[in-house]
Amino acid sequence: MVAITSILSAIAVASLAGAMPTNNQADAKAVAEGAFAKAEANTEVDFRGNFRGNGNNNHRRNTYKVTAGFDGKLIFNPERIRADRGDIIEVHYDPKNHSVAQSSFQKPCEPLNGQGIFSGFNFFTLEGESDKVFRFEVPSEDPLWFYCAQTAMSHCQMGMAFVINENARSGNTLDRYKKAANLTETSISPPLEPFGGVIVKNRNNHY
Numbered sequence: 217m218v219a220i221t222s223i224l225s226a227i228a229v230a231s232l233a234g235a236m237p238t239n240n241q242a243d244a245k246a247v248a249e250g251a252f253a254k255a256e257a258n259t260e261v262d263f264r265g266n267f268r269g270n271g272n273n274n275h276r277r278n279t280y281k282v283t284a285g286f287d288g289k290l291i292f293n294p295e296r297i298r299a300d301r302g303d304i305i306e307v308h309y310d311p312k313n314h315s316v317a318q319s320s321f322q323k324p325c326e327p328l329n330g331q332g333i334f335s336g337f338n339f340f341t342l343e344g345e346s347d348k349v350f351r352f353e354v355p356s357e358d359p360l361w362f363y364c365a366q367t368a369m370s371h372c373q374m375g376m377a378f379v380i381n382e383n384a385r386s387g388n389t390l391d392r393y394k395k396a397a398n399l400t401e402t403s404i405s406p407p408l409e410p411f412g413g414v415i416v417k418n419r420n421n422h423y
């Protein structure tokens with residue numbers, strides 16, 4: 217909407233100045249097109265589940281795989297990831313019924329207020345990896361905290377959590393997050409629809 221508005225106003229400026237030499241009109245059009253291209257480059261996810269420009273084009277995007285329920289345990293693996301803004305996290309699901317939700321450090325096992333990511337419970341499997349994965353883009357290089365919102369068997373309270381870009385010097389460590397999680401009564405799940413990422417077919421790629 218912003219992009220369209222700026223195109224329209226650039227065109228309006230160009231046509232109001234009726235006496236404007238043609239090359240200035242061309243400039244105005246180029247500016248308008250530039251605005252559009254920029255707006256498009258900021259799009260994070262398209263409908264095929266591909267991630268696009270985030271304004272950080274200086275490095276090749278990496279994809280990091282995290283497994284939920286690895287080896288039949290109530291854990292994510294790995295539990296600590298170092299990632300740049302714009303990198304992709306791909307969550308693979310082992311048995312049985314896990315999810316990934318984002319929380320703050322201060323409030324483990326409960327969702328960020330309408331923000332962050334949630335995969336939903338769409339990956340139930342009794343054996344082997346789910347045929348679907350959840351992909352999301354790392355939005356910043358601040359520490360980001362995640363938990364499994366499954367209340368049956370208290371997954372979060374049992375330590376099913378992981379962190380992206382833990383800053384141990386700040387004192388906000390995964391160990392402290394897990395201790396605080398263990399003291400919560402139960403987990404809060406976002407409404408069951410996923411957000412903040414996309415569910416795509418599990419291609420079982422190696423990264």
Ligand SMILES: *[C@@H]1O[C@H](CO)[C@@H](O)[C@H](O)[C@H]1NC(C)=O
Binds near residue numbers: 313337340366367368
């Ligand atoms: C998985 O867990 C969620 C949340 O507890 C629940 O709503 C859903 O029915 C479960 N799915 C299956 C297949 O058991």
Ligand SMILES: *[C@@H]1O[C@H](CO)[C@@H](O)[C@H](O)[C@H]1NC(C)=O
Binds near residue numbers: 373398401
């Ligand atoms: C806290 O963790 C211990 C295992 O370390 C577990 O036995 C206990 O049930 C956990 N508390 C809750 C509320 O799940």
Ligand SMILES: [Cu+2]
Binds near residue numbers: 285290314315365
């Ligand atoms: Cu779980």
